[in-house]
Amino acid sequence: MSIVHKFGLAMLAAALGSSALAGPTVQVAQGKVEGIVKDGVEAYRAIPYAQAPEGNLRWRAPEPAQSWPGVRDASRAGPACYQADGGAGWGPYTAEFIAPGPFAEDCLTANIWTPARKTGRLPVFVFIHGGGFGGGGANVPIYDGATLAKRGVVVVTIQYRVGVFGFLAHPALSAESPIHSSGNYGLLDQIEAIKWVKANIARFGGDAANITIAGESAGAASVSHLVVSPLAKGLFAKAVAFSGASMGVPVPPLREGEAVGVKLAEDLGKSTPDELRNVSAAQLVERTRAIPDPGGKAPPLLFVPHVDGAVVLYDPSIGDRPIASNVAIMTGYNAAEMVDFSIDTPEKFETAVRARYGDFADRLLRLYPHATRAEAEASNLLMARDRYMSGVLIWAKARQKTSGQTVFDYLYDHPYPPAPQGKAYGAFHSSQIPYIFGNLGLGNRHFSAGDAKISRQWQDLLIAFMRKGNPSGPNGAWPPASQTKGIKAMVIGDHPGFAPVISSTERFEAFRDYARQGGVLGLM
CATH class of the missing domain: 3.40.50.1820 (Alpha/Beta hydrolase fold, catalytic domain)
Structure with a gap:
């Protein structure tokens, strides 16, 4: 190969590196x-x-x-x-x-x-x-x-x-x-x-x-x-x-x-x-x-x-x-947020409820069965969900009444795949984020076509909200909190639709009364 030929190839490579192979460039206020x-x-x-x-x-x-x-x-x-x-x-x-x-x-x-x-x-x-x-x-x-x-x-x-x-x-x-x-x-x-x-x-x-x-x-x-x-x-x-x-x-x-x-x-x-x-x-x-x-x-x-x-x-x-x-807001929780999974016996459940709810504990303990280990585990998960979902429904009504803010509230309940040999944590805190961004398959977990469907569901709702300020879409009409009564909100997950998000009206009323006495219904 001649020196001229080598020089020509070098020039071509340099040109490709600086133009054809260069990434996209954008001018922002501080520079390119x-x-x-x-x-x-x-x-x-x-x-x-x-x-x-x-x-x-x-x-x-x-x-x-x-x-x-x-x-x-x-x-x-x-x-x-x-x-x-x-x-x-x-x-x-x-x-x-x-x-x-x-x-x-x-x-x-x-x-x-x-x-x-x-x-x-x-x-x-x-x-x-x-x-x-x-x-x-x-x-x-x-x-x-x-x-x-x-x-x-x-x-x-x-x-x-x-x-x-x-x-x-x-x-x-x-x-x-x-x-x-x-x-x-x-x-x-x-x-x-x-x-x-x-x-x-x-x-x-x-x-x-x-x-x-x-x-x-x-x-x-x-x-x-x-x-x-x-x-x-x-x-x-x-x-x-x-x-x-x-x-x-x-x-x-x-x-x-x-x-x-x-x-x-x-x-x-x-x-x-x-x-x-x-x-x-x-x-x-x-x-x-x-x-x-x-x-x-x-x-x-x-x-x-x-x-x-x-x-x-x-x-x-x-x-x-x-x-x-005063902008429209979409907000809600996952079905297994911040659950203390170490509460797995009737004794532990009752101790935890009394520690958190004090004088109000007896009313709640009557509403959530816990005579057996299975009942205690189920009630531990359900009580947490009922608490913070009651909180968001009450908050949404108050925000709408005081400020006129449009609030769309939801419950997300699709369980995240467990890691191999790992514990199943359900729809735990932050488990919806991979679906929202469409980043399934990260980590050593098994994702299915059903997971891809959930991701599309999340993205459809969010994009509708971003474009028109209302997340109604494939799950059906999603009315704002100001137009709803009772314990319904949008359910996102395997059985989507506008449905009850608290396990009973009686339990919602108990948490509402707890909040009226100064109790905190959030995650923390």
């Missing part, structure tokens, strides 16, 4: 990003929406992202926000449910999936991950947005600060804040991310006027906070809270959060914000990490949003308070 295209979907990962919240920016409101020169490589995932390693999993949660490393404070980024061929402006689905406000990330395998994007929507997942980095409150941090608050940095990150999406998503084919924010678990609680927060008003058109808008995550007043922060600072031997900012991320995580329960229960929530009068005005699980964003 180059993604990848696969199976008809463009993917752009780890696009900064804010500056790295490290050094002097740790425990401050997010600063807008800075511009970058040239073309930024957006083909690979970025790090999740700093947190303890989730390990190999626990309870029903295998690797596909857990945020992979690496972890870093430089983490405020968004991932975007959009159809390669677009027709008009597409609905935008912005997903806020769960993780108890202490972990999780946008790169959890079950959150990959490619399959959902194929259905004709733009999918966005966002990173936000978690744990001590996202929710540490301290009097000195509040004093230096322009809004005289601390401890809600993770929510401020979410707001900044949605602002960035609204400003840039048209360049990816999305409709900036039709953004649906959605989240699961802590992400659902975040959605509820954003609906209430005046700082998020006007940023989105619809909302979805998977597990769920009435979940009852503790929302302490700022002074209580500040007291926790003071105790942590004392334990670390620090007294000023600058001294705290000089503590390594690893040391902060080690001092504040939550240990998951091997039985599948959620770990304790150490750092969560606080009522500060600026970002968070009140606990959004209270339905009869005013809201900032």
Whole structure:
């Protein structure tokens, strides 16, 4: 082969590498990003929406992202926000449910999936991950947005600060804040991310006027906070809270959060914000990490949003308070959320009911049979479901009456396939997410054609909601809570349709009376 021929081939290869083989490029406000295209979907990962919240920016409101020169490589995932390693999993949660490393404070980024061929402006689905406000990330395998994007929507997942980095409150941090608050940095990150999406998503084919924010678990609680927060008003058109808008995550007043922060600072031997900012991320995580329960229960929530009068005005699980964003919301629960499967005898069941419900326990124990082991196990599962489904029905009515918000509530009951030789946990907390995103087949579990049908069912409902604000579809008409009576809501799963979601009216009335006496009906 001649030198000229070799040179020509080299030039051809270079040309192919720089043009024909190059990924799609999009110009955003800060510069150009180059993604990848696969199976008809463009993917752009780890696009900064804010500056790295490290050094002097740790425990401050997010600063807008800075511009970058040239073309930024957006083909690979970025790090999740700093947190303890989730390990190999626990309870029903295998690797596909857990945020992979690496972890870093430089983490405020968004991932975007959009159809390669677009027709008009597409609905935008912005997903806020769960993780108890202490972990999780946008790169959890079950959150990959490619399959959902194929259905004709733009999918966005966002990173936000978690744990001590996202929710540490301290009097000195509040004093230096322009809004005289601390401890809600993770929510401020979410707001900044949605602002960035609204400003840039048209360049990816999305409709900036039709953004649906959605989240699961802590992400659902975040959605509820954003609906209430005046700082998020006007940023989105619809909302979805998977597990769920009435979940009852503790929302302490700022002074209580500040007291926790003071105790942590004392334990670390620090007294000023600058001294705290000089503590390594690893040391902060080690001092504040939550240990998951091997039985599948959620770990304790150490750092969560606080009522500060600026970002968070009140606990959004209270339905009869005013809201900032009067948008339609879709919310509900899975049939086996947060169930303590160690309660498997009559004695354990009665002990657990008395511990949770106090003086109200006798009424509930009369309503739920538990004379045998089988009865106790069945009643343990059913009582949990009846409690939080009662909570969401009551919450929806209160929200509609006070604010006129349109609420579509549901119960999801399709069991997730167990891992080999693993315990069957049913429709456990977060088990609907692989179906919503269409990411079946992850992990060493057996999925069937029936699972694919459930995934299509979820996506049909969500896409209908994103497009027209009403999730009615193949399951039939889905009336909002304001038009329903009794104990009915939409059932999503193997026998879909509008049906009772609480096991009896008498049991619903018992939980309603418990709530009227100040009892909490959420998951927590």
